[in-house]
Amino acid sequence: MNEPKATFTAPAAQRCCARAFGSAACDLDIAFDVVDRASAVTALLVSCVSDTQGRAIGIDEPWTWTLNQRLQALIAMRLAAGDAIIELQVACSACGEAMALDLDLRTFAGDPAAPRFTWYDDDGTEVSLRLPCADDLRRWRRDGVLAQETLAASLIESVAGQAVGADHHPPAGWLSALDDAFAAHDPLTALQLQTRCPACDHDQPVACDLEAWLLDGFAGTQAKMLEEVLQLASAFHWSEAEILALPRWRRAHYLQQIAARGWA
Template sequence: MALDLDLRAFAGDPAAPHFTWCDDDGTEVSLRLPCADDLQRWRRDGVLAQETLAASLIESVAGQAVGADHRPPAAWLSALDDAFAAHDPLTALQLQTRCPACDHAELVACDLEALLLEGFAGTQAKMLDEVLQLASAFHWSEAEILALPRWRRAHYLQQIAARGWA
């Protein structure tokens, strides 16, 4: 299913990096949102247990700092997931949509990180294709081509296409 999204509609104040959640017994848990270092470590270390991921984001329990060996109770995991989603909703974005043909309501999960990375990869691939075309036509180096403003690269690419050099 293809959905047209205007990402400006999602703009707003960023979520605070630290927040507090209380379990059913009223125990206060200080949490932090994942940062880029966390994401890199998780990718490097491979799939981690849900308890390990949660533990790495817990800063304190009932006002007491937790150590690296701390593991949250299993009963907290689902509630912690909900707490993170509520605190920073764009990390667990779901869109309510309707089928244009039958009007059936559908809840669609939207992975903004994956969409962003896909967009970056597409832009990178397009730029590499442009470099190849310009280097082949003019024998310029990659550094020389990338130093050109985007509008000049586009102009040269149009000239290559118009003259049938591609």
Template sequence: MRPALLLWPPGEPGDARMQVRAFTECVDDLDVDFSMAPRHALVSELLALCVEPPTETTHDGDFVWRWTTAERLQALLAIARASQGPMTQAVAHCGHADCGGQVEMELGLEGFALHTADAVDWTAPDGQSLRLRLPRGGDLVEWSRQLDQDPKQAEHWLARRLIERADGTPMPSGWVLPPTWLAPIALALNEADPLTALSLTVVCPFCGREVAVDVDLEMLLVESLRSRQRRLTDEIHQLAVHYHWSEAQIVALPPWRRRRYLSRLQADLA
């Protein structure tokens, strides 16, 4: 049976940018190695498994590398929403030295749904109107190589790569990016993609003061999917030992049926 698909962002069907299925609904999901590094490779594998792109996009497995980092994060949000429901949990610690209490947060996934842009216009300090494109999955691969080769220049290299044109004209080869532009370019990109470097303000339940919490949303979602895979592996082990079913047969069962079988097993073994 074909897995159910979730439209994202939520809202009118005609506004949806993508359709996704839940993770752990197909036996191939068991092959995902969550220890894979770098992280962008792991995220790309998850997206390639669970995202069904719009019909005008060729599903060649490489489409996720052509998406911007913002769109990739939206896809990961959609997969998490389809897999675990509308909420996810995060834990932080109060940053006040005299407190340090543990702060638990309930985050609504749909609250992070955005229609992302592919590029942003930015006025440079010298008055030029620059067109900056958001980094794509493929840029992450090249940036990783730059980090290995010349970590001090990697940020400069990426910023230069993302400048498409100035005053409507493509950047000439050999053009050198002024170092003083790096910080404002980073700010402009963060404003266009606010979730990649997400900061939330919460109230500490212990001291009652506000706390700024930096949230690595991508890592948070990846870890939630890792937990789902672990739970499914545990369920497969228990059912396979007692019923001698294959992985594919067990994964094909709806979750509610797996829970019912497991409940019966627990009752029999009690």
């Protein structure tokens, strides 16, 4: 039986395949580290993404991908699992009513945002910007960079046609406009949803950290795998490796039988 896969466009317009997470024994090795999220995403992508010939990507390759490109790859992994809907729980900021929002990942899947783009300030000065890649996150984390000005400056490549270095200080007036420019060019990375409360009709923007929600889903899949191993090992005394070597449909069959016979 062929493993389900979804294709997506990786950097340099190369087509790649993503497999469903939870279909290989090595998926239990991924550490869902909430502190170093970028490393967890990189490990996931290295494990689940291949080129269209089935060749693995390099272990450092996803560090060079923009956050937008990484999101597209994570979405493709989720679509390969046939699981397109993320259910978000939010509370109305006016009346506190709990609301459930269904996000259909198929509406977000597509070509990644261009890694470079041009923005003009109020005076018409042309500014060349690049989207942050995971290597930037790693460097900012290592150097303890938190100042918005420093983050923004490191993503400016040139001003009025002149290349600028990392020591370039953008005018303070640019900072919030730059934030808006990045959000407009790459709406997926800083996703904003608009929702209306069914109880009080209040219109509310909802900031959605799509990467965090996707990671939550993969962590849930891993927890389910571990639970299945535990149930099958308890019932049949098979080893973890033996259980994980079974195709998913056979694991599901034995689990059904355990439930039907009341063994669990």
